[in-house]
Amino acid sequence: xxxxxxxxxxxxxxxxxxxxxxxxxxxxxxxxxxxxxxxxxxxxxxxxxxxxxxxxxxxxxxxxxxxxxxxxxxxxxxxxxxxxxxxxxxxxxxxxxxxxxxxxxxxxxxxxxxxxxxxxxxxxxxxxxxxxxxxxxxxxxxxxxxxxxxxxxxxxxxxxxxxxxxxxxxxxxxxxxxxxxxxxxxxxxxxxxxxxxxxxxxxxxxxxxxxxxxxxxxxxxxxxxxxxxxxxxxxxxxxxxxxxxxxxxxxxxxxx
Amino acid sequence: xxxxxxxxxxxxxxxxxxxxxxxxxxxxxxxxxxxxxxxxxxxxxxxxxxxxxxxxxxxxxxxxxxxxxxxxxxxxxxxxxxxxxxxxxxxxxxxxxxxxxxxxxxxxxxxxxxxxxxxxxxxxxxxxxxxxxxxxxxxxxxxxxxxxxxxxxxxxxxxxxxxxxxxxxxxxxxxxxxxxxxxxxxxxxxxxxxxxxxxxxxxxxxxxxxxxxxxxxxxxxxxxxxxxxxxxxxxxxxxxxxxxxxxxxxxxxxxxxxxxxxxxxxxxxxxxxxxxxxxxxxxxxxxxxxxxxxxxxxxxxxxxxxxxxxxxxxxxxxxxxxx
Ligand SMILES: Cc1cc2nc3c(=O)[nH]c(=O)nc-3n(C[C@H](O)[C@H](O)[C@H](O)COP(=O)(O)OP(=O)(O)OC[C@H]3O[C@@H](n4cnc5c(N)ncnc54)[C@H](O)[C@@H]3O)c2cc1C
Ligand SMILES: Nc1ncnc2c1ncn2[C@@H]1O[C@H](COP(=O)(O)O)[C@@H](O)[C@H]1O
Numbered sequence: 128x129x130x131x132x133x134x135x136x137x138x139x140x141x142x143x144x145x146x147x148x149x150x151x152x153x154x155x156x157x158x159x160x161x162x163x164x165x166x167x168x169x170x171x172x173x174x175x176x177x178x179x180x181x182x183x184x185x186x187x188x189x190x191x192x193x194x195x196x197x198x199x200x201x202x203x204x205x206x207x208x209x210x211x212x213x214x215x216x217x218x219x220x221x222x223x224x225x226x227x228x229x230x231x232x233x234x235x236x237x238x239x240x241x242x243x244x245x246x247x248x249x250x251x252x253x254x255x256x257x258x259x260x261x262x263x264x265x266x267x268x269x270x271x272x273x274x275x276x277x278x279x280x281x282x283x284x285x286x287x288x289x290x291x292x293x294x295x296x297x298x299x300x301x302x303x304x305x306x307x308x309x310x311x312x313x314x315x316x317x318x319x320x321x322x323x324x325x326x327x328x329x330x331x332x333x334x335x336x337x338x339x340x341x342x343x344x345x346x347x348x349x350x351x352x353x354x355x356x357x358x359x360x361x362x363x364x365x366x367x368x369x370x371x372x373x374x375x376x377x378x379x380x381x382x383x
Numbered sequence: 384x385x386x387x388x389x390x391x392x393x394x395x396x397x398x399x400x401x402x403x404x405x406x407x408x409x410x411x412x413x414x415x416x417x418x419x420x421x422x423x424x425x426x427x428x429x430x431x432x433x434x435x436x437x438x439x440x441x442x443x444x445x446x447x448x449x450x451x452x453x454x455x456x457x458x459x460x461x462x463x464x465x466x467x468x469x470x471x472x473x474x475x476x477x478x479x480x481x482x483x484x485x486x487x488x489x490x491x492x493x494x495x496x497x498x499x500x501x502x503x504x505x506x507x508x509x510x511x512x513x514x515x516x517x518x519x520x521x522x523x524x525x526x527x528x529x530x531x532x533x534x535x536x537x538x539x540x541x542x543x544x545x546x547x548x549x550x551x552x553x554x555x556x557x558x559x560x561x562x563x564x565x566x567x568x569x570x571x572x573x574x575x576x577x578x579x580x581x582x583x584x585x586x587x588x589x590x591x592x593x594x595x596x597x598x599x600x601x602x603x604x605x606x607x608x609x610x611x612x613x614x615x616x617x618x619x620x621x622x623x624x625x626x627x628x629x630x631x632x633x634x635x636x637x638x639x640x641x642x643x644x645x646x647x648x649x650x651x652x653x654x655x656x657x658x659x660x661x662x663x664x665x666x667x668x669x670x671x672x673x674x675x676x677x678x679x680x681x682x683x684x685x686x687x688x689x690x691x692x693x694x695x696x697x698x699x700x701x702x703x704x705x706x
Contacts, residue, residue, distance in 0.1 A: 138520070140521070140655070141676065142520075143678065144520055144523055144524055146524070153520075153524065221498050222489070222498060223492075223493060223497075223498045226493075245485075248520070248521055249519060249520055250519060251501075251502065251517075251518060251519060251520075251521070252501055253485050253489075253501055253502065254485075254489035254499060254501055257457075257485075257486070257487075257489040257490050257493075258489045258490070258492075258493045260490065261489070261490045261493040261494055262493065266457075266458065266570035266571050267457065267490070268457075268486075268571060269482075269485055269486045270482060270485070270486075286482070286640060287482055287576055288481065288482050288639065288640065289640075290578055290579070290582070290640070290641070291576045291577070291578055292576065292577055292578070292579060293573055293574060293575070293576045293577070294573075294574040295571050295572065295573050295574065296571070296572040296574070297570060297571040297572065298570060307623075307624070307627065308623065308624065308626075308627025308628075309627075341531065341532065342498070342531060343496070343497050343498040343530065343531055343532050344498045344500055344528055344529065344530055344531060345528065345529050345530075345531050346526050346527070346528055347514065347526075347527040347528065347529050348526070348527045349519065349524050349525065349526045349527075350524070350525055350527075351523075351524060351525070351678075352518075352522070352523075352524070352525045352680075352683065354682070354683055355683065356683060356684060356685070356686070358682055358683075358685045358686060358687065358688055359686065359687050359688070360677075360682065360685075360687075360688040360689070360690060361687075361688070361689050361690070362677070362689070362690040362691065365689075365691055365692075365695040365696045365698075365699040366699045366702070366703070368689045368690075368691060368696065368699070369689070369696060369699035369700040369702065369703040370703045370706075372671070372687055372689055372700065372703070373700070373703040373704055373706075375687055376648070376669070376671070376687070380648070380669045380686065380687070382591070382647050382648040382668070382669050383591075383615065383648070383704070
């Protein structure tokens with residue numbers, strides 16, 4: 128089975144963000160980056176499927192030059208090769224433009240299964256995978272916790288709301304968006320890290336793939352949210368802050 | 384502009400809890416644009432359900448009816464809604480941002496060469512142009528988003544962004560719409576939904592909840608927050624990553640995929656306040672947050688907060704409670 132995993136490099140979760148002079152994106156300098164969390168689970172699901180059913184895992188990532196770090200980490204964990212769409216320093220595009228770019232890079236791959244994360248930590252569209260499925264004309268399932276090869280296709284376990292789940296059977300090729308947390312993630316071994324250096328990373332400039340269509344949505348402005356609630360925040364030494372809080376809880380909120 | 388269409392979700396003949404919020408959203412935005420609001424509900428035999436909306440101020444309710452819509456599939460929903468939209472040409476199609484909508488709405492928008500603006504928390508209408516607000520970076524930054532090009536436009540709204548109690552009464556007629564669907568178009572086969580296990584802990588009954596997030600760093604540190612819970616006579620709960628990692632059982636998870644709670648007091652310790660967590664607890668009467676990051680979105684819903692390292696703050700708090 129040939130499995131493609133689409134991974135995104137995102138700023139680390141505890142980053143502090145500054146808004147760039149353009150006002151429509153953040154200042155990207157000085158940010159630590161890492162793989163988008165659900166994408167790490169998508170990669171793990173792909174590696175487990177390959178290890179049991181055989182085949183190949185291809186990592187696909189659109190991002191600036193610095194994304195190669197995250198791609199190498201995926202190769203070190205066991206992916207077989209990678210496609211890096213070099214987007215330069217451009218601000219991120221809308222999810223349809225991105226999905227069309229990803230689809231163009233995958234046109235010649237004839238993958239059996241394409242996995243994405245269910246949502247990115249930075250843009251949070253929660254859409255790229257589903258759009259990619261439509262662009263490529265394949266069926267999809269979202270918020271997937273488990274994948275099994277079955278009945279000439281696959282059977283997946285989807286998470287529904289309020290603690291419900293559902294099995295869905297589908298043919299291949301297909302696209303799945305993977306939820307975090309379903310399995311344990313493997314670490315890269317020393318051997319893996321060494322091997323990763325020799326694995327193929329095909330770099331494609333985005334201009335070779337970029338579709339000409341005009342974007343259908345536009346970010347007009349980004350800004351720090353205005354606090355809507357009047358919170359009382361204590362930031363003194365812990366003992367003092369704790370005493371102040373307890374006083375408020377006892378005599379103002381009257382909850383203890 | 385020909386109207387704002389709210390697409391309402393139903394399961395087994397009952398509306399999803401988001402349905403009335405979606406109707407309110409369509410009425411409100413429609414009013415600001417000076418166009419009528421419509422609603423649509425998809426399924427098999429959904430006319431009686433559609434009739435229950437007849438006392439709201441809507442121009443029309445479309446009961447999109449077909450045997451192949453009885454079990455939800457993204458392929459059938461996409462095809463049916465596309466036909467409805469092409470026939471009635473709404474200017475704006477609004478969805479509640481539910482799991483089901485996440486599953487098919489991006490596909491529908493793409494099929495119509497549009498982009499869905501997902502998970503909208505607020506909106507503005509200036510001179511007939513809609514600006515939508517959505518969150519970036521897990522709630523740390525907001526973005527104003529505009530549509531480009533021609534309608535129809537597509538957007539999904541976050542739970543709680545519009546209030547169901549602001550819905551306008553009135554009258555509406557129900558019209559059945561029969562899409563043409565073919566079983567061969569439906570490529571996925573859904574089986575019956577199921578629950579993994581019964582919930583042994585009913586967090587909804589607890590007057591005080593202490594909830595722990597990834598700030599706790601390791602399973603070995605859980606007793607730190609357990610002792611705070613004990614000092615307050617509280618139940619212990621957690622954000623999703625803590626339950627995923629197995630540090631606390633699943634049944635203690637609060638949020639969109641866990642339990643929804645509204646205790647007298649909710650104490651969030653080392654929890655960032657991602658929307659999927661907030662929807663499960665923001666109805667709490669008093670919210671307390673302990674987090675080392677002053678910018679963490681949890682402080683936006685907190686009544687009281689301490690900015691600091693939980694490993695220092697929690698013991699200090701336990702000591703203060705004993706005084
Ligand atoms: C479809 C879907 C469903 C989901 N369902 C749920 C759900 O039901 N419930 C849920 O909770 N999440 C859910 N999530 C996940 C959610 O998006 C967040 O990823 C999750 O809530 C983050 O958990 P957290 O706040 O514990 O961790 P993080 O976001 O990593 O936050 C950790 C926080 O701890 C703080 N911190 C770190 N160290 C310290 C310290 N020493 N002292 C004090 N503070 C510290 C940090 O500043 C940070 O704010 C869902 C996501 C999706 C996409
Ligand atoms: N630049 C990118 N390169 C490769 N995959 C991506 C990229 N951006 C998003 N994805 C994939 O699409 C998923 C959903 O992203 P989003 O629609 O932004 O929430 C992510 O989890 C990734 O798997």
